[in-house]
Amino acid sequence: MRLPRTAHTDRPWRIHEFARDFRVEDVWSFRTPGAGPDDFPEMLAAMRTGGSFAKQPPPVRFLFAVRWKLGALLGWDDPDKGLGTRVTSLRDRLPHDLSETADDSGSGGTPFSSVYELGDESVRELANKTVHTLMHLGWVPGADGDHELRMAVLVKYNGRFGRFYMGLIAPFRYLIVYPALTRQWERAWRDHGRPVPKAAGPRS
Known part of the structure; x- marks a missing residue:
């Protein structure tokens, strides 16, 4: 579910100390039924296991494949641009x-690099x-008493071109990528801790 920017800016996250020159672009929430205040590391582990970008549905994988192809052709992702x-x-x-x-042990197949990781952030x-982009994940009390995951995307545009690109x-972010990410990450939480089904052995 999409949230107002204040859902991120009004909370006392450490990121505010270092990212004042970044703009809060998107804030999204993810339901995690039964989650407690100390379950953020468990949520991150669930996301790494069942919620990686490599496991996104075909439409999302297609969009990212097109983006990386364009980036390669136009030099957007060259090492000297990063x-x-x-x-x-x-x-x-x-x-x-x-x-x-x-x-950086659990990048989930994305080009994102770890900045820091705390017990709730x-x-x-x-x-x-x-752009220069930050993906902030936070762990907050939800309206129903359980804790929930929130994601904030912070950006620093590279001039007018970067602003045009994000617009x-x-x-695609609101209609395809974020809804798919919501389904995947919420399913990863629901499935966490369940035993992996054993593969059927050879028939005699």
């Missing part, structure tokens, strides 16, 4: 207590010719 070249990683702004928490980033892809 982190450490065109822009400085947000990691370079972090104090010592956060800089040691980055974890996680940040990943990517940069290319269009161009907005319908």
Whole structure:
């Protein structure tokens, strides 16, 4: 479900200390029935297992495939347009207590790199010719008493072209990508902890 920007900006996240020059582009919530205040690491683990971008439905995979193909043809994703070249990683702004928490072991098949990961907050980033983007995941009390996952997308446009690009892809984000991501991540939470069915053995 889409939320107003204040659903992110009004909460005391650590990200506010380091990303004042980024714009909050999107805020989305994901239902996690039965989740408690200490279950954020479990949710992240569930997402890595069953909610990776590589497991998205065909329409979403197609959109991303088209995007990466265009990026390759037009040079949007060349190494000199990314982190450490065109822009400085947000990691370079972090104090010592956060800089040691980055974890790139579970990227889920995406180009995002870990910035930091806490007990109720996680940040990943990517940069290319269009934008420098942060994906912030937070763990908050929901209206029904359970905790829920919230995702905020923060961007810093690379000039007018970056602003135009984000406006161009907005319908695809709201109508296809985010609804599919919602179904996948919520299903990952529902399925977490369930035993994996054993494969049938050879018949005698």
